[in-house]
Amino acid sequence: MIEFKNVMLSYGDHVVLDRVCFRCAFHEKIAVLGGSGGGKTTILKLMLGLVKPDSGQILVDDQDITVMSESELRDVRMKFSIVFQEGALFDSMNVKENVAFSLREFTKSTEEEIDKRVRDLLKILKIEDAIDLMPEELSGGMQRRVAIARSLAACEPRMMLYDEATTGLDPLTADNICNLVNELSRGEPPGRVGFIIVTHKVTDAAKVAERYIFIRNGNIIFDGNIEELKKTKDTLLRKFINELYISHGSA
Amino acid sequence: MNLAKSKEALTKLQDYYVLAIKAPFGIFRKPFYLRETIEQMDYGGSGSFFIVFLVSLFIGMALSLQTSAELAEMGLKMYTGRVVGLSIIKEIGPVAIALSYAGRVGSGMASELGSMTLGHQVDILRVHGVSPIKKLVSPRVISSIIMLPVLTVVGDAVALLGGYFVSISVAHQSGSVYWSQIKQIMEFVTIFSGVIKPFIFGYLISTISCYMGLSTKGGARGLRKSTTEAVVYSTIMIIISDFMVTKILIMIFGIPV
Ligand SMILES: Nc1ncnc2c1ncn2[C@@H]1O[C@H](COP(=O)(O)OP(=O)(O)OP(=O)(O)O)[C@@H](O)[C@H]1O
Ligand SMILES: [Mg+2]
Numbered sequence: 001m002i003e004f005k006n007v008m009l010s011y012g013d014h015v016v017l018d019r020v021c022f023r024c025a026f027h028e029k030i031a032v033l034g035g036s037g038g039g040k041t042t043i044l045k046l047m048l049g050l051v052k053p054d055s056g057q058i059l060v061d062d063q064d065i066t067v068m069s070e071s072e073l074r075d076v077r078m079k080f081s082i083v084f085q086e087g088a089l090f091d092s093m094n095v096k097e098n099v100a101f102s103l104r105e106f107t108k109s110t111e112e113e114i115d116k117r118v119r120d121l122l123k124i125l126k127i128e129d130a131i132d133l134m135p136e137e138l139s140g141g142m143q144r145r146v147a148i149a150r151s152l153a154a155c156e157p158r159m160m161l162y163d164e165a166t167t168g169l170d171p172l173t174a175d176n177i178c179n180l181v182n183e184l185s186r187g188e189p190p191g192r193v194g195f196i197i198v199t200h201k202v203t204d205a206a207k208v209a210e211r212y213i214f215i216r217n218g219n220i221i222f223d224g225n226i227e228e229l230k231k232t233k234d235t236l237l238r239k240f241i242n243e244l245y246i247s248h249g250s251a
Numbered sequence: 252m253n254l255a256k257s258k259e260a261l262t263k264l265q266d267y268y269v270l271a272i273k274a275p276f277g278i279f280r281k282p283f284y285l286r287e288t289i290e291q292m293d294y295g296g297s298g299s300f301f302i303v304f305l306v307s308l309f310i311g312m313a314l315s316l317q318t319s320a321e322l323a324e325m326g327l328k329m330y331t332g333r334v335v336g337l338s339i340i341k342e343i344g345p346v347a348i349a350l351s352y353a354g355r356v357g358s359g360m361a362s363e364l365g366s367m368t369l370g371h372q373v374d375i376l377r378v379h380g381v382s383p384i385k386k387l388v389s390p391r392v393i394s395s396i397i398m399l400p401v402l403t404v405v406g407d408a409v410a411l412l413g414g415y416f417v418s419i420s421v422a423h424q425s426g427s428v429y430w431s432q433i434k435q436i437m438e439f440v441t442i443f444s445g446v447i448k449p450f451i452f453g454y455l456i457s458t459i460s461c462y463m464g465l466s467t468k469g470g471a472r473g474l475r476k477s478t479t480e481a482v483v484y485s486t487i488m489i490i491i492s493d494f495m496v497t498k499i500l501i502m503i504f505g506i507p508v
Contacts, residue, residue, distance in 0.1 A: 012259075045374070048378055050374050050377060050378070070382070077379075077380065082378055084370075084374065085371065086370065088371035088374070090375075091370075091372075101379065102379045105380070106379075150375075154379070
């Protein structure tokens with residue numbers, strides 16, 4: 001269980017999150033939507049303790065992570081895996097070393113074990129051929145895949161966090177990533193590995209999510225499922241979901 | 252408004268102190284990032300030999316040209332070696348080489364760590380439980396406090412050689428007089444102050460530049476700001492700390508005659 005209680009965060013005079021409250025379980029499939037600069041990435045960072053709120057509490061399994069030190073946060077962070085906007089691959093390392101990063105850092109695996117694990121992961125993500133390439137040689141879609149592989153290498157997350165996993169990709173590649181997100185979250189609740197996908201494309205969110213959270217000006221203005229979303233009267237929300245009808249209509 | 256600004260400045264200073272104090276202790280606690288440290292020593296140290304060579308050579312020659320002409324006026328030309336040697340080893344060598352190092356290596360540290368910060372690579376390290384200070388800052392600090400003194404010793408030697416060539420070819424002085432003068436000033440205090448300074452400068456440049464890099468925000472413009480500030484603050488701190496170290500050394504050892 002993850003819970004935000006009255007979370008406030010501002011940079012200087014700019015209020016990014018204004019008393020945000022919400023609660024979710026690890027097995028849920030959630031899409032966080034909102035315009036640019038709305039604080040979506042910030043919510044993911046708060047969840048991992050990478051940023052501390054000015055006030056309010058963030059509970060992960062009933063423990064307040066806002067008061068934890070960096071070393072105490074280690075166990076909390078093991079419960080999640082995160083894929084950042086644009087992948088955030090280490091650009092000084094090739095694909096293999098990127099994926100092997102946490103294995104080398106944490107485990108005492110031998111070189112063969114590491115090699116096998118990396119190849120297995122890349123196979124699942126269908127990018128075996130890229131193993132020796134450098135990040136700058138990869139396309140955007142491949143970078144996301146490598147980032148996903150890296151996030152899965154050393155830990156068994158209970159929830160996966162994707163920041164703009166499909167932004168900047170062509171529709172076909174975005175579709176592939178959505179399928180992947182679904183595949184990686186197999187199983188039945190409550191044992192299922194859930195996810196939070198941050199995006200500003202409702203069409204992509206609709207392919208994967210069961211719950212939708214909209215953020216605007218630091219507030220949650222909508223929280224519910226697709227039926228509720230379609231009934232909303234809010235003009236801004238309507239603009240977002242109209243996109244949904246257009247793409248369904250043309251398909 | 253002003254209160255908020257000064258509060259922010261204080262928080263920054265505190266963050267810098269934390270980084271500056273933690274980073275060198277990276278050597279004493281596991282895990283050791285030996286490979287990263289060696290890579291930094293290679294890039295920052297060995298990679299800087301050429302610029303250090305050029306800077307030192309010309310400073311040595313210019314200084315020798317200037318002083319020998321000036322001293323010849325007063326009939327004291329035989330002291331050229333002494334004046335050139337003392338100014339190079341105690342003052343100009345350490346400062347000039349540290350400034351070149353700040354421009355070449357410090358700016359590089361700030362921009363590299365800055366783009367890693369903006370690209371969330373630093374966040375990824377933290378998510379995986381790796382301390383950015385240990386993995387990124389310590390290797391750079393350790394490499395700098397080792398390599399800058401080495402570069403300075405090499406640079407001093409090159410500068411003295413440059414001074415020697417000018418003094419025999421342009422100022423027509425006897426080479427043996429020049430070297431015997433240099434030999435005379437090679438006392439503990441001279442060498443100590445010539446090595447302690449680059450050690451301190453290396454620490455300042457690397458901690459300031461890494462701090463600037465890690466606190467980068469706001470895209471390409473923010474990166475420009477942190478790279479510029481890294482060089483500006485390093486430069487200011489080199490000059491100020493040079494004065495203070497000189498003052499302290501004189502207090503401890505007195506003025507050597
Ligand atoms: N370290 C920081 N310092 C100052 N302001 C920040 C910082 N990090 C984020 N912000 C501001 O907080 C706001 C929210 O940022 P965030 O990255 O969470 O937005 P986002 O919803 O993910 O947007 P995008 O769709 O562009 O990724 C932005 O206006 C940004 O300018
Ligand atoms: Mg974002």
